[in-house]
Amino acid sequence: MTTLLIGAFLLSLLVITAVAIVRATDLFSAVMLSGIFSLLMALNFFLLDAADVALTEAAVGAGVATVLLLAGLRLTPPTEARGRSLRVLTPAVIAAVALLMIYASFGQPSLGDPQAPAQQHVAPWYIEKTPELVDIPNIVTAVLASYRGFDTLGEVFVVLTAGIGVMFLLGGGRGKPFSRLDSNVEEGLSRHLIPKVMARLLVPFILLFALFIQFHGEYSPGGGFQAGAIFVAGIILFSLVRGERLTLAVIPPRVLLWMSAGGALLYGAVGLAGIAMGGNFLDYSVLADDPITGQHIGIIVIELGVGLTVTGVLLSIFHAFAARD
């Protein structure tokens, strides 16, 4: 009951924030509100037992998305023009559809109903068979990487494609080799003492945490998607404080491109290795003598591929926006 009430409170805040985002004419405040929106959404996911999703939403939605929107806003006008006054029809139709959906909700199973159709299908099988077939504690990772590895492969290629699209539209950032960098030029927030000290303390731990999330994803919430986003958040923080040029020198754009494509190809290669060793595409059981060891190897390698691609693509996108004047 208490959880339900806390959930209802957080959901109400979510609606208020959404209305505030739509009403704000200052796009900067709208972006900040959308960060709050994502954080509230992450809390809701956590209350609904989706720890992995909450972690992803917090890292991606509240972290990286906010920074990318700000980077886009730097290049476009910061306020919204309110031209045409609203016709009556749009709000009326929207309100009618909302009321229809609320009416339809009375036919839905109540929150948490164990008899709901969604709980009857394949999910009990996943929960029951994972210890026996894959033998890793985090069932979400098992479904993501093993049972539905094909879906995830597709998603990784979608992320890669979106990254290529941004590169085409904005051009990749160009970096200078570290040795030729003039260290006396002050960039970013390096003149501000407090952000500088804070970042110096935080960045190593953020990167370490990302690696933990990457390699501990089989045992606790986490995996390649979350680790990639957190790693990127750490690097972006470094970039904000120490400047764009130094960041590009530490991780050159070419390396990022190799990471983006290499991760997706690594994932695909695991699938082909399964075929070569006599199994199906993305069947990890044949990768080792023992099927379960094979599953473990497969999952670790494809999670690494996912992490590499997500890191490479998101960081390339950030550099593409940041490099533009």
Place this chain on the structure above:
Amino acid sequence: MKLLGLFNYWVFAVLLMIGLFALISRQNLIKKIMALAIFQSAVFLFFITMSKIENGTAPIIQAGVDNQIFSNPLPQVLILTAIVVGISTTALGLAIAVRLYEEYGTIEDNEILALDRSA
């Protein structure tokens, strides 16, 4: 009690429509992208709502704990990957908005249309 159990669906409906409304009624392209993100988040909320089972816990098996009820892992997997795909497509939309601004000098879609017509 029964009504409180449906609250998540109502919020889903309202958020979805707020997103759609802003997408239709706002001319600013960046605002449209944010509206699309709200729309998308509403769908995420709907899926995760369906994954919850009463007295359940996050689907991570703990050694030595028996008879645990786990929430449905499948919608969580679908949404986890969808969030990351969502940010990638948001970035692509932003990149298009930036390029449009460089070409037209505005990101209000009615002004862009007017410029196109007069050209």
